[in-house]
Amino acid sequence: MLKLENVTLLYAPNRGIQEASLSVEPGEVIGVVGGNGVGKSTLLGLIAAALVPQYGRVTLSLAGIGGRVRRLQSDIGIGYRRHVGYLTESAPVYGELTVKHYLAFRARLHGVGLFRLRRRLNEAMLRCGLQPHKKELLGRLSLGLQRRVALAEALLSAPAVLVLDDPFVGIDAAQRSTIANVIREVSTRSHVFISGHDPLLLKACCTRFVLIENARIVADDLDADTAMNRLLPEPLRKETEA
Amino acid sequence: MIFFTLLRREFPQLVRSGHGIVPIFLSLAGANALLVSFLMKAEGTTETLPSLWGLAVAFGLPFLAAVAASRGFTQDRENGMLRLMFSTPVRARWWVLGKVGAAWMLCLFYLLGMATSCYVLLRWLLPEDAQLSYSWTGFLFAGGALMLQALLWCSLGTFVSLFSRSSASTFLFALVSCLFAPPLVVFALTTLTTGSMTQWPWFPLQTMVYDCASGLIDVRLAVGCLTGSLVLIYASGMVFDALRLCATER
Numbered sequence: 001m002l003k004l005e006n007v008t009l010l011y012a013p014n015r016g017i018q019e020a021s022l023s024v025e026p027g028e029v030i031g032v033v034g035g036n037g038v039g040k041s042t043l044l045g046l047i048a049a050a051l052v053p054q055y056g057r058v059t060l061s062l063a064g065i066g067g068r069v070r071r072l073q074s075d076i077g078i079g080y081r082r083h084v085g086y087l088t089e090s091a092p093v094y095g096e097l098t099v100k101h102y103l104a105f106r107a108r109l110h111g112v113g114l115f116r117l118r119r120r121l122n123e124a125m126l127r128c129g130l131q132p133h134k135k136e137l138l139g140r141l142s143l144g145l146q147r148r149v150a151l152a153e154a155l156l157s158a159p160a161v162l163v164l165d166d167p168f169v170g171i172d173a174a175q176r177s178t179i180a181n182v183i184r185e186v187s188t189r190s191h192v193f194i195s196g197h198d199p200l201l202l203k204a205c206c207t208r209f210v211l212i213e214n215a216r217i218v219a220d221d222l223d224a225d226t227a228m229n230r231l232l233p234e235p236l237r238k239e240t241e242a
Numbered sequence: 243m244i245f246f247t248l249l250r251r252e253f254p255q256l257v258r259s260g261h262g263i264v265p266i267f268l269s270l271a272g273a274n275a276l277l278v279s280f281l282m283k284a285e286g287t288t289e290t291l292p293s294l295w296g297l298a299v300a301f302g303l304p305f306l307a308a309v310a311a312s313r314g315f316t317q318d319r320e321n322g323m324l325r326l327m328f329s330t331p332v333r334a335r336w337w338v339l340g341k342v343g344a345a346w347m348l349c350l351f352y353l354l355g356m357a358t359s360c361y362v363l364l365r366w367l368l369p370e371d372a373q374l375s376y377s378w379t380g381f382l383f384a385g386g387a388l389m390l391q392a393l394l395w396c397s398l399g400t401f402v403s404l405f406s407r408s409s410a411s412t413f414l415f416a417l418v419s420c421l422f423a424p425p426l427v428v429f430a431l432t433t434l435t436t437g438s439m440t441q442w443p444w445f446p447l448q449t450m451v452y453d454c455a456s457g458l459i460d461v462r463l464a465v466g467c468l469t470g471s472l473v474l475i476y477a478s479g480m481v482f483d484a485l486r487l488c489a490t491e492r
Binding site (some may be wrong): 079086 | 243244248249250251255258264278321322323325326328329330331332333486
């Protein structure tokens with residue numbers, strides 16, 4: 001189980017995230033929604049341990065051997081980070097490496113052993129439709145393909161916490177449904193967090209929604225329809241429903 | 243293991259980038275020109291070849307190290323890679339050691355290049371009646387002193403790269419620090435320990451290489467270089483962690 005307790009990180013008054021509390025079970029896909037600049041990426045950064053909370057804590061409880069529960073805290077050591085797959089908003093990659101080399105490099109940093117490496121690489125590339133591009137230089141790929149590489153990277157270590165910041169941006173329609181399927185597939189054993197602005201795609205992936213306004217979580221158990229109602233302006237909502 | 247994984251990515255990338263191949267050629271050209279001019283001036287004197295070689299190499303080293311290390315974390319910040327690095331299960335010290343190691347290896351290539359050109363000079367280009375005394379021990383000591391200095395420069399450049407948002411400003415800061423920090427530190431330390439200093443130490447580390455090649459090994463400067471490097475590497479790790487704490491990855 002992943003638990004956020006009064007997590008706060010403020011860059012300026014009302015910029016960042018304030019007193020966020022949330023409890024997520026494995027298998028849940030949480031859609032983090034809200035307007036621009038309300039704190040979605042900050043919240044996801046905190047869950048991915050890329051940022052450290054000023055107050056509160058993020059704890060991941062994992063069932064270990066013999067039913068023993070291991071509790072890992074995001075701001076202590078690197079134990080928590082071993083279980084995180086993170087696709088950042090800008091999805092940066094090293095342009096001078098080929099797709100395969102880049103993924104292998106990132107997998108090794110995540111501690112994927114040599115014996116598992118090839119299987120994990122093939123699995124991730126297959127899932128994200130990258131097999132035909134595996135020998136191409138990342139710098140020569142389109143932005144959409146680079147994003148797919150970043151997504152494959154997030155999936156590489158079979159993470160317990162998968163954090164995807166706007167995963168559908170720049171990805172073509174055919175790949176979007178494939179990626180939505182991948183997310184659903186991964187979610188059976190992970191805690192998945194997705195942010196985005198496309199209600200239909202989020203609806204297709206997420207099991208519940210967290211709504212953020214003015215750097216605070218205002219609702220953390222919304223269903224898809226309620227989230228859409230809260231998210232979209234009236235005319236657009238009618239259009240989407242139609 | 244993590245260190246070698248990082249080094250295997252960092253070093254080829256550094257060599258292929260504008261921060262690697264161009265500066266190494268410029269440094270080699272500059273140092274070779276300097277060596278030839280030193281040799282011409284040394285005609286008829288008792289100067290030894292390792293001392294002149296060491297001195298010529300030592301003047302190009304800060305420039306190369308500053309350019310190589312200025313890429314360090316600044317490029318990651320420019321690419322937006324820093325946030326991803328924060329969430330990767332790799333300790334800060336390994337990131338720092340990977341960057342410093344890559345820059346240091348580039349400096350070693352520079353040393354190897356200069357060693358080759360010196361060999362070519364000795365073997366084929368110098369007139370047969372040229373009387374230049376040299377010893378392999380002298381070259382060995384000079385090489386050791388240069389490697390130690392390269393580590394210090396690279397650590398300094400990597401440390402500076404953590405604070406800057408553009409490679410150009412990191413390069414400038416690193417170069418200025420490389421040129422002015424050693425005289426200041428030596429002056430301060432000497433004044434503190436001995437009470438006074440008769441002459442301003444313009445190039446203390448270059449002089450150290452020159453002395454080492456002649457067999458006059460200044461242990462204090464060598465220990466200072468090593469300690470300085472270790473302190474800078476440790477401090478860089480702390481700053482990297484502090485960047486994560488302060489959420490200033492942009």
